[in-house]
Amino acid sequence: IINVGEKEIAYMVANSLSWERKEWIGIDGQWIYVDVPAMGYTVVNLESGDDEHQQLFASETTLENNILKIKFAGDGTIQSIFDKEYNRELIAPEAVANRLSIYEDQGDAWDFPIHYDERSASCFELKSTEARIDGPRAIVKQVYTFGQSKLVQEIILTANCRRIDFNTEVDWQESNKMLRTSFPVNVYTIEATCDIQFGSIKRPTYRNTSWDMAKFEICAHKWVDLSQGDYGVALLNDCKYGYKVLKNVIDLNLLRSPGYPDPTADRGQHEFTYSLYPHRGDHISGEVIKTAYELNIPLKILAMKAHIGKLPANKSFIKIKAENIIIETVKKAEDNDDIIIRLYEAYGAGTRTKIQFYFDVKAVQLVDIMEENARQITFDKGSVELSFGPFEIHTLKISV
Numbered sequence: 001i002i003n004v005g006e007k008e009i010a011y012m013v014a015n016s017l018s019w020e021r022k023e024w025i026g027i028d029g030q031w032i033y034v035d036v037p038a039m040g041y042t043v044v045n046l047e048s049g050d051d052e053h054q055q056l057f058a059s060e061t062t063l064e065n066n067i068l069k070i071k072f073a074g075d076g077t078i079q080s081i082f083d084k085e086y087n088r089e090l091i092a093p094e095a096v097a098n099r100l101s102i103y104e105d106q107g108d109a110w111d112f113p114i115h116y117d118e119r120s121a122s123c124f125e126l127k128s129t130e131a132r133i134d135g136p137r138a139i140v141k142q143v144y145t146f147g148q149s150k151l152v153q154e155i156i157l158t159a160n161c162r163r164i165d166f167n168t169e170v171d172w173q174e175s176n177k178m179l180r181t182s183f184p185v186n187v188y189t190i191e192a193t194c195d196i197q198f199g200s201i202k203r204p205t206y207r208n209t210s211w212d213m214a215k216f217e218i219c220a221h222k223w224v225d226l227s228q229g230d231y232g233v234a235l236l237n238d239c240k241y242g243y244k245v246l247k248n249v250i251d252l253n254l255l256r257s258p259g260y261p262d263p264t265a266d267r268g269q270h271e272f273t274y275s276l277y278p279h280r281g282d283h284i285s286g287e288v289i290k291t292a293y294e295l296n297i298p299l300k301i302l303a304m305k306a307h308i309g310k311l312p313a314n315k316s317f318i319k320i321k322a323e324n325i326i327i328e329t330v331k332k333a334e335d336n337d338d339i340i341i342r343l344y345e346a347y348g349a350g351t352r353t354k355i356q357f358y359f360d361v362k363a364v365q366l367v368d369i370m371e372e373n374a375r376q377i378t379f380d381k382g383s384v385e386l387s388f389g390p391f392e393i394h395t396l397k398i399s400v
Helices: 210-214 288-296
Strands: 005-015 021-027 030-036 040-044 062-064 068-072 078-083 101-104 125-134 137-146 149-158 164-172 177-184 191-196 199-204 223-227 231-237 242-246 249-256 268-280 300-307 314-316 318-320 325-332 339-345 351-357 363-367 383-388 393-399
Touching: 005 021, 005 030, 030 040, 062 137, 062 149, 068 149, 078 268, 164 177, 164 249, 223 242, 223 288, 231 249, 231 288, 249 268, 268 288, 318 325, 325 351, 339 383, 383 393
Parallel strands: none
Antiparallel strands: 005 040, 005 300, 021 030, 040 314, 062 068, 068 078, 101 177, 125 137, 137 149, 149 164, 164 268, 177 249, 191 199, 191 223, 223 231, 231 268, 242 249, 318 351, 325 339, 339 393, 351 383, 363 393
């Protein structure tokens, strides 16, 4: 039903997030820069590809794009990340980042000792490094070993992008060990902002009380951010949720291998990505929330054969005027064929906004999170208006 045209093979690129995305995507070894509308799709073909990218550099000791320059130490750790746009160093003085440290872990699957880091940590040992340019990406690939385990990591800088991706594969065969990475950043603040479901929460970066000390390990979903007003650094992840944030250091728990209750827990192959994201201002002005969503929910690519259809080659199904309102869920209703759309306010601010629908909608109801207690709301010219309190959740039931 989508009008692909007469090209023999085209590709539909789908964006399930509620804002427009402009990104590089790789298809069959070729890179294409796409502009995909909010909650919609666009159709592309490989003739629009572009493999020439200026200001990218990759060597065993340096990665660079037009925004950031990364320098590596001989053991594979990062000794410098320089922000060329804001003329500042990200890594704290006399510190290194992304040290892959291994601690003794005599805990069980639910807990580990508060003083685990008082013992000296071991580290994965760097065995080889290679660098390459792949289209819009500058890449350093590092291979590490420790004991019976092997870790392969690609550190990636993309053209015109502030996000530093650490794509990681681990064959983890250790027992009673914990693998962590840390980033001592040149940012100082008394609070860390942590992502939670449908919002964020502030947590202290110090240990002045017994309550603070009990939070030596904290949880967060997609990101943790340290910001000092003019500048900040966030550590994003796609599946790792245990952090330690102390003073100016963001530390992420990557793997554990406790012996109880499962004596072989987590031994085997693992793939995950975490990303360092320096930005201006705080987590809101620096668009940390959107960047973390984009890491976790990549654009989807579907090959399509040539055909003529009724839908255009570029279309958005839903648009929201306010940037702080995020569509978190689109699903079928539990009791009929209506569509459920769940939205929330992400910045901690009161907002009134318009939600515009670009498909045939018969009626819109406001329901609770159980999809009950429906209330009719004004639906006019394909749109509704909603008011949100800070971090408030609304659920819409759409009859099509």
